[in-house]
Amino acid sequence: MVHMIMEMVGNRSFTLTTENDQRSRLRRLKNGVQQVSVLAPLLLNIYISDLPTTISRKYAYADDLAIMHADGDWQVVEGALSKHMTTLGEYLQTWKLKLSTTKTVSAVFHLNNKEAKREVKVNFNTKTLPFCSEPKYLGVTLDRSLTYHRHLESLRKKLTSCVALLRRLAGSGWGAGATTLRTAP
Numbered sequence: 001m002v003h004m005i006m007e008m009v010g011n012r013s014f015t016l017t018t019e020n021d022q023r024s025r026l027r028r029l030k031n032g033v034q035q036v037s038v039l040a041p042l043l044l045n046i047y048i049s050d051l052p053t054t055i056s057r058k059y060a061y062a063d064d065l066a067i068m069h070a071d072g073d074w075q076v077v078e079g080a081l082s083k084h085m086t087t088l089g090e091y092l093q094t095w096k097l098k099l100s101t102t103k104t105v106s107a108v109f110h111l112n113n114k115e116a117k118r119e120v121k122v123n124f125n126t127k128t129l130p131f132c133s134e135p136k137y138l139g140v141t142l143d144r145s146l147t148y149h150r151h152l153e154s155l156r157k158k159l160t161s162c163v164a165l166l167r168r169l170a171g172s173g174w175g176a177g178a179t180t181l182r183t184a185p
Helices: 004-011 041-048 072-094 149-170 178-183
Strands: 012-013 027-030 057-061 064-068
Touching: 012 064
Parallel strands: none
Antiparallel strands: 012 027, 057 064
16 A cells, blocks of 8 residues: 555656647656545645644645634634634645645625625735635535525526436437436436
């Protein structure tokens, strides 16, 4: 098992090919694991198992990490999350990991309609993170009150088009029969 993991992490190389078929020389990768590997999420979880402890909660899956802080005072939330982002940034720098600043946003989840337009200002490396009222986490679109309306509507549209396609196929004179199409996953 150890040998397999060592092969996966080390001894990898790549070349770049341009549109007109010019190739770069062979280059070795010095760090990281293959994105498509089944073991990559497990190895990353082992690698970051020592994430610093903070008062904010952390939710992680593979290389996606969300931090959450709950408090009745918006300034406390902003301060705690900004402090945690600084701590997290120092940790990532120490272990040669990089935060995807294009995917990193701040968001709020609450039921207070008077504060529906509220945006939190979370700072990281002297910049304020962009605010997103409906962020995506692990493919799920979240909304302020966690009703999942936008996500469910998107799923409904996708499923409606799939069902319409299956109906057309079932009504044709070729291919699988209606009974088979109904039972297919």
